[in-house]
Amino acid sequence: MAGLTTHILDTHGGVPAAGVAITLRRLGKGSAQTLVETVSNADGRTDTPLLTAEATVPGIYEIDFAIGPYFRRRGVPLPDPAFLEVVTVRFGLADTTRHWHVPLNCSPYGYTTYRGS
Numbered sequence: 001m002a003g004l005t006t007h008i009l010d011t012h013g014g015v016p017a018a019g020v021a022i023t024l025r026r027l028g029k030g031s032a033q034t035l036v037e038t039v040s041n042a043d044g045r046t047d048t049p050l051l052t053a054e055a056t057v058p059g060i061y062e063i064d065f066a067i068g069p070y071f072r073r074r075g076v077p078l079p080d081p082a083f084l085e086v087v088t089v090r091f092g093l094a095d096t097t098r099h100w101h102v103p104l105n106c107s108p109y110g111y112t113t114y115r116g117s
Contacts (some may be wrong), residue, residue: 001051001099002053002056002094002096002098002099002100003049003050003051003052003053003056003100004024004049004050004051004056004098004100004101004102005045005046005049005050005099005100005101006022006040006042006045006046006050006063006101006103007043007045007075007101007103007116008020008022008040008045008065008067008103008104008106009044009103009105009106010024010044010070010074010103010106010107011106011107012071012076012106012107012108013074013076015044016040016043016044016045017041017044017070017104017106017111018040018041018043018044019039019070019073020039020040020044020065020066020067020070020090021037021038021039021065021066021069021114022037022038022039022046022050022063022064022065022066023036023037023063023064023066024036024038024050024051024061024062024063025061025062025064026035026057026059026060026080027059027060027061027062027090028059030079030084032062035050035051035055035060036050036051036052038097038105039114041068043057047061047116050063054096055098056065056093056096056100057093057096058093058094058095058096059090059092060090060091060092061090061092062088062089062091062093063089063091063102063104064088065073065079065086065087065088065104066082066085066086066105067085067086067087067105067106067108068072068082068084068085068086071081071108076108076110077113078108082108083108083109084106084108084109084110084111087104087106087111088104089104089113091115091117099117100115101115101116101117102115102116103116
C-alpha cells in the first residue's frame, strides 16, 4: 500500500494522542501548498491516509502537529508560551511506490520521529 500515514503517541501520558490538529503541506520553490488539515482519532491516527497512492508525488513535505493545544486539553500545565506549541516535521518522499509512515512520539518538552512502516 503506497501513500502517507501518521500516528501520534503521547509519551507524557502513555496514550495515543487523540484530537491533535494535523496539517500536511507540500513545499515548492518559495511556496507551500496545504494538502490536508485533519485531526487525530482516538488511536492517535487519522481516519484516512494523509496521502493516497495516487496523490503521492516526489517532493519535500511538512506535517505540523499542534501538540500545545492537545496537552492543554489534557490538563497538563504548560508555560506561556509553551516550549512546543507546534511540532513541524519536514521530510522528502522520493519513491512514490512505497508506503510512508511518519509517527510522532511527543511530550510537552520533547519529541521523536522516524520513518515508520
